[in-house]
Amino acid sequence: SYVQDALDLVEFANGDSTTRWGRERVKMGHPDPFNLKYLGIGNENWGPQYIERLKIFTKAIKEKYPEIQLINSTGTDPAFAPFSDNGFAYLDSSLRQMKVDIIDEHFYRKPEWFFQSASRYDTYDRNGPKIFAGEYAAHSPRPANERNRNTWHSALAEAAFMTGMERNADVVTMASYAPLFAHVDAWQWTPDMVWIDNLKTYSTPNYYVQKLFSVNKGTDVxxxxxxxxxxxxxxxxxxxxxxxxxxxxxxxxxxxxxxxxxxxxxxxxxxxxxxxxxxxxxxxxxxxxxxxxxxxxxxxxxxxxxxxxxxxxxxxxxxxxxxxxxxxxxx
Missing domain, CATH: 2.60.40.1180 (Golgi alpha-mannosidase II)
Structure with missing residues (x-):
């Protein structure tokens, strides 16, 4: 079953050589556990069916591996259907009622939204689930458009938004720009953080924003x-x-x-x-x-x-x- 697959995955990553899947990992040349800490249950899933099945996964995984932190979906973006019709609110409230570990939020918006949302996490419940901003990028001129480019405007908007995430690091436990790599002549989504051709690579302004936050984290807000x-x-x-x-x-x-x-x-x-x-x-x-x-x-x-x-x-x-x-x- 899919649930058993998830349990086997954790055993493969963290189990010792006395377990079935830990033994397989050792045979493959990695005797030490991978120390897996997080596991995402779905990605950009939505609706009552997701919550119904999520509860089954959560019960099984937490019973056997209570130390694993589970990351839970709130769909593709709160602004887009079916989430604009209170879909995000349903998922968010359901996950909070379940007292999940981490809620995954995704944002592909215009730069203006990121500037306006620097205070988004200021009012989040300090005693509720943590937040993983699992996918985000400022899209200019508009979301999901083939003319989107990695402009300095988009990167600056992300920097403004990231000050809000850093200021609320007690709530926002992780964040991840997306997507990462693309070939200039063969890409699926744009913008991307790093672009390549067959011989060269270049970093975008968005990459440098991410890097400066990464290497200047500090230990306490x-x-x-x-x-x-x-x-x-x-x-x-x-x-x-x-x-x-x-x-x-x-x-x-x-x-x-x-x-x-x-x-x-x-x-x-x-x-x-x-x-x-x-x-x-x-x-x-x-x-x-x-x-x-x-x-x-x-x-x-x-x-x-x-x-x-x-x-x-x-x-x-x-x-x-x-x-x-x-x-x-x-x-």
Missing amino acids: VPVMLEGKPLTGQDSLYASATIDKGTNEIILKLVNASGKPLTKDIAINGVKKLGTTANLTVLEGKNIDVVNTLTEPDNVSPKESKLRLSGKKFSLSLAPYSFTVLRVKFS
């Missing part, structure tokens, strides 16, 4: 506020902040979604002192429609610089249509 509120688009600014307890650094991420340069006064509270030099990494484009290509792969790419500091208060200049990451030591 800390608040970044303007007049007592999170920065979710006020004055076209979006922000999140973390600290890295391993390196004793504050990591500040700022998106300037406006077409004008901004200079902001920043005050760091809760630390004794800051280092005298901050490391800056900036992504910006000459306009919001610029893209990277095989022949011009660096139209939008990270630029690094230093900022001298003389205390816990300083001014930071933000270029038009830019994403800035600041790292500074603290004690």
Whole structure:
């Protein structure tokens, strides 16, 4: 049965050599378990039939492998039929009633939606299921269109949305841009994070946004506020902040979604002192429609610089249509 297949999969991944499928893994040359932690039950499924069958899978897997975290579908996108007719609400409420581990949400929307949704997770239940933003990308000019391109506008919108996910990391446990790879002459979906031909590859602005969030995660989220509120688009600014307890650094991420340069006064509270030099990494484009290509792969790419500091208060200049990451030591 399909349920037994799922149980066998977990045993193959994590079972020792005394189990049937663990023994098969060892025979295939991998004696150590894979330490599987998560298992998705379906992908972009919907409707009462999914919930009915999900309960069967959940019961069987949790009885045998209670440590496995199960990821559960809420369909393709809350905005599209059949989800626009309360389909997403039905799935979301059903999964929350089941007290599932993780809810999988997918978003393929225009850039404007991502800018407007930076506060999406601010009001999610802190005691409910975790969220996996399992597929998302800003589509310009519109979702599921063959003319969609990896513009700087789309990447900047994703950066703004990601500040909201990072700020709510107690709810959003994982996130994944999609799709990943495509060949310039043979693709199924567009946009994609990385493009190739038979000889070369180039990274999109969207890739660099993902990379900068990935390599500047930190260990703990800390608040970044303007007049007592999170920065979710006020004055076209979006922000999140973390600290890295391993390196004793504050990591500040700022998106300037406006077409004008901004200079902001920043005050760091809760630390004794800051280092005298901050490391800056900036992504910006000459306009919001610029893209990277095989022949011009660096139209939008990270630029690094230093900022001298003389205390816990300083001014930071933000270029038009830019994403800035600041790292500074603290004690």
